[in-house]
Amino acid sequence: MFHMPKFEKIWLAIGTGSLVLFLLVTGVMAVAMGLNPPDGLATTIEPDQVEAQAPFDHPGLEQIGPNEYKATILSYAFGYDPNTITIPVGSTVHFEVTTKDVVHGLHVPGTPTNLMLVPGHIAEYSQTFNEPGEFLFLCHEYCGIGHELMYGKIIVED
Ligand code: CUA
CATH class of the missing domain: 2.60.40.420 (Cupredoxins -  blue copper proteins)
Incomplete structure (x- = not known):
């Protein structure tokens, strides 16, 4: 394991964390909304x-x-x-x-x-x-x- 400065670790964690959060939010929304874009596309x-x-x-x-x-x-x-x-x-x-x-x-x-x-x-x-x-x-x-x-x-x- 190579050494990583502390701030890079923090930023990496923030970046990964917000990506995971984004994927969770869009995933939950897609399931909750039935995966359909608006406009009555049933x-x-x-x-x-x-x-x-x-x-x-x-x-x-x-x-x-x-x-x-x-x-x-x-x-x-x-x-x-x-x-x-x-x-x-x-x-x-x-x-x-x-x-x-x-x-x-x-x-x-x-x-x-x-x-x-x-x-x-x-x-x-x-x-x-x-x-x-x-x-x-x-x-x-x-x-x-x-x-x-x-x-x-x-x-x-x-
Ligand atoms: Cu833009 Cu079709």
Whole structure:
């Protein structure tokens, strides 16, 4: 055993101790929270087969009621399919989104729509668009070189 100065030992102990504490805290939180990121990701799907499975074999916008739409969106590096959605003002959009490769996000700035897209999970959120205009949705999880170019558009028509 080589000699180690006292302060190095103390700092090493503090470093090791905080690492162990961090791992404990994240581990306990993961178990307590069911290992799921937020945004209602309870539904699972095989990430490498998403395009063969409903509803992601036919991504797009579907009217499911008066002023109600289901938006099935498949994200990938580096884009969304579809990347433009057009709805009448006052519509409620039920987003159903997944990724076929790495972690992405779908955020509509200025609205509560803020989804984390994790491979194997379907993220769901419903949002009513009461103002006409164009809303960007963009990837807010760093996903690689094309991250900054990963966005789409929601057109709310008057
Ligand atoms: Cu996809 Cu960042």
